[in-house]
Amino acid sequence: xxxxxxxxxxxxxxxxxxxxxxxxxxxxxxxxxxxxxxxxxxxxxxxxxxxxxxxxxxxxxxxxxxxxxxxxxxxxxxxxxxxxxxxxxxxxxxxxxxxxxxxxxxxxxxxxxxxxxxxxxxxxxxxxxxxxxxxxxxxxxxxxxxxxxxxxxxxxxxxxxxxxxxxxxxxxxxxxxxxxxxxxxxxxxxxxxxxxxxxxxxxxxxxxxxxxxxxxxxxxxxxxxxxxxxxxxxxxxxxxxxxxxxxxxxxxxxxxxxxxxxxxxxxxxxxxxxxxxxxxxxxxxxxxxxxxxxxxxxxxxxxxxxxxxxxxxxxxxxxxxxxxxxxxxxxxxxxxxxxxxxxxxxxxxxxxxxxxxxxxxxxxxxxxxxxxxxxxxxx
Numbered sequence: 228x229x230x231x232x233x234x235x236x237x238x239x240x241x242x243x244x245x246x247x248x249x250x251x252x253x254x255x256x257x258x259x260x261x262x263x264x265x266x267x268x269x270x271x272x273x274x275x276x277x278x279x280x281x282x283x284x285x286x287x288x289x290x291x292x293x294x295x296x297x298x299x300x301x302x303x304x305x306x307x308x309x310x311x312x313x314x315x316x317x318x319x320x321x322x323x324x325x326x327x328x329x330x331x332x333x334x335x336x337x338x339x340x341x342x343x344x345x346x347x348x349x350x351x352x353x354x355x356x357x358x359x360x361x362x363x364x365x366x367x368x369x370x371x372x373x374x375x376x377x378x379x380x381x382x383x384x385x386x387x388x389x390x391x392x393x394x395x396x397x398x399x400x401x402x403x404x405x406x407x408x409x410x411x412x413x414x415x416x417x418x419x420x421x422x423x424x425x426x427x428x429x430x431x432x433x434x435x436x437x438x439x440x441x442x443x444x445x446x447x448x449x450x451x452x453x454x455x456x457x458x459x460x461x462x463x464x465x466x467x468x469x470x471x472x473x474x475x476x477x478x479x480x481x482x483x484x485x486x487x488x489x490x491x492x493x494x495x496x497x498x499x500x501x502x503x504x505x506x507x508x509x510x511x512x513x514x515x516x517x518x519x520x521x522x523x524x525x526x527x528x529x530x531x532x533x534x535x536x537x538x539x540x541x542x543x544x545x546x547x548x549x550x551x552x553x554x555x556x557x558x559x560x561x562x563x564x565x566x567x568x569x570x571x572x573x574x575x576x577x578x579x580x581x582x583x584x585x586x587x588x589x590x591x592x593x594x595x596x597x598x599x600x601x602x603x604x605x606x
Contacts, residue, residue, distance in 0.1 A: 283312040284602060287481040287513070289420075289498045291318035291340040294489020297589045298518065299347035302485075303414060304595030309603050313415030314477045315344040316504075318497045320427040320463070323449030325365070325383045329391055336400050336424050338390035340494075341417055345404070346386065350412025358411055362386030401473055418474045420498055426464035427493055429526075431456040448493045457529050458492050461542070463500045470503030478504065481513040483602060488518045488589055491535055492526045499543040514549040516601065517573070518580075518594070519564075521557040522587035532558060533567035540571060548573040550601060554580045557587070576601065 288298045295315060302313050317340050322330060326337035342362055349359035366380040386407075393403035404417050427448040433439040433456035445454050451461075478484065487495050499505050508515075517539065519532050527535070532553060539546055548571040551564070555577040558564055568575045578597035582590045 283310045284483065285312045285314070285477070285481045285513075286483045286485060286602065287314045287316060287477050288485040289316045289495065290487065290489040291321070291494035291497075292343060292489060294487060294494055294520075294589075295340070296343045296347040297488060297591055297594065298485060299344060299415070300591035301589070301594035301598055303348065304592055305599050305602060306414070308599050311602070313348065314474075314481075315348070315415065315417045316420050316471075316474045316477070316498065317341050317344050317417060318425075318494050319419045319421055319423070320425045320448040320493065320497055322426070322447045323452075325387050327449065328382070329387060330424060333391060334424075335391065335394055336419055336422070338387040338394075339384065341400075341404060341419065342384060342386035342390060344417045345407055345411055345413055348408070348411070348413040348415040348417065350414055352412055355410075355412035362389065362411065401471065416477070418477065419471050420474055420501055420504055421468040421471055423465075423468055425468050425497070425501075427451050427497060428462050428464060429454065429458045429492060430460040432459055433457060452490055452493045452524070452526050454526055455528075458526060461492050461496055461500070463497060467502050470501045470507070475503055475507045478507040478511050478513070481511055484508060484511060484513045484515045486515070486517045486539070488520045490524055490526060491520065491530070491538065496538060496542055499539070499546070505543050509543065509545045515547065515573075516550045516552060517548050517571075518589075519551060519553040519558070520587075521554055521581050521589065531563065533563040536564070536567040536571060547571060550574055550576055552576050552578065552580070552597060552601070554578070554589075557581060 286302060288295060288302065290298060295317065299313065299315055302311060305311055319336050321327065321337035321339050324339065326339035330337045346359045346362050349355050362385055364385045366383050368378065368381045390403060390407055393406055394400050397403045397406065400419055400422055408417060426446065429445045429451045430442050431445045431454050432442045434443045434445055434454055435441065436455060442459060445451050451458070489495050499508070517536065519535060523530060536551065539548070548568070551568040551573045553564060553575065556579070558577060561575060561577065565575045576597070580589055580594045580597050582588045
């Protein structure tokens with residue numbers, strides 16, 4: 228049974244809470260009402276799946292870190308041709324680097340993945356681009372004695388500190404993200420998958436190369452991401468975190484749900500392990516698209532692209548998918564991936580979406596070009 232999702236905190240930042248900019252730069256009031264450039268309020272369009280009256284296509288992208296950032300940058304490149312309303316739903320399990328230090332010292336949500344999503348959606352005005360650069364600026368070590376470890380700023384990204392400050396000031400991470408988005412002129416919305424931070428644990432075979440057949444528990448997102456063994460199972464702690472109510476609502480109202488690319492076990496699959504969010508994903512009338520990775524990472528060594536798709540069904544058996552997007556070169560023999568896609572109810576779409584230098588990285592421009600005919604097919 229799916230536990231109830233947490234409700235939105237009332238009264239916090241009530242003067243402008245929920246106001247955001249959509250992909251055209253228009254202001255959006257709470258409840259989906261849009262405020263255009265003249266200040267006039269406009270009512271939202273029809274129900275999910277009903278695209279009459281010129282309503283924007285609502286796209287929700289799930290993930291975290293660099294993979295989600297690439298997906299959001301690609302979606303932004305679709306905006307000149309498609310009228311998209313973009314929402315990012317971000318994992319909240321990071322425990323490494325600056326985010327891990329802030330989480331351990333001050334509690335609350337790890338800000339790094341949220342920051343990256345905000346910056347990916349930042350507006351194009353020179354002032355907002357400078358603000359985006361400031362958010363990404365990371366303090367270097369203080370010059371001098373390397374034995375001096377008292378520099379509390381070293382290694383922190385400015386945006387991480389800003390987000391922590393906004394959350395502390397406003398009392399609600401969702402409201403804080405709205406305000407940060409306004410600072411960046413964001414052309415979409417960023418939401419956490421849960422208002423509470425989560426831990427990520429995996430049962431890994433061969434985590435210790437000396438004992439390749441032994442299965443051990445690896446704890447923490449960072450440790451799972453760099454494990455040298457094969458992940459056999461994944462779980463969150465707590466096991467049933469409350470889903471962010473706004474993320475659930477966005478999922479229910481979406482026209483498209485997009486999963487990947489990104490670290491499969493630590494950025495993509497965690498969304499399927501939040502009961503309230505998983506239920507919303509299954510129940511949503513939206514079409515579902517999975518963008519596959521270009522190469523295995525440490526946490527997915529030994530997993531084929533077909534195996535990546537199989538894990539989705541393993542962790543959310545009720546999940547169906549409409550389209551699977553893969554790079555035409557990275558996929559190799561498409562037959563196994565096609566069969567895995569068909570088992571989810573999906574059609575495989577092949578396109579050149581990698582950077583041209585041969586590195587296993589998605590090119591946001593190429594990915595955006597591949598997404599335009601897919602997302603615009605029903606317009």
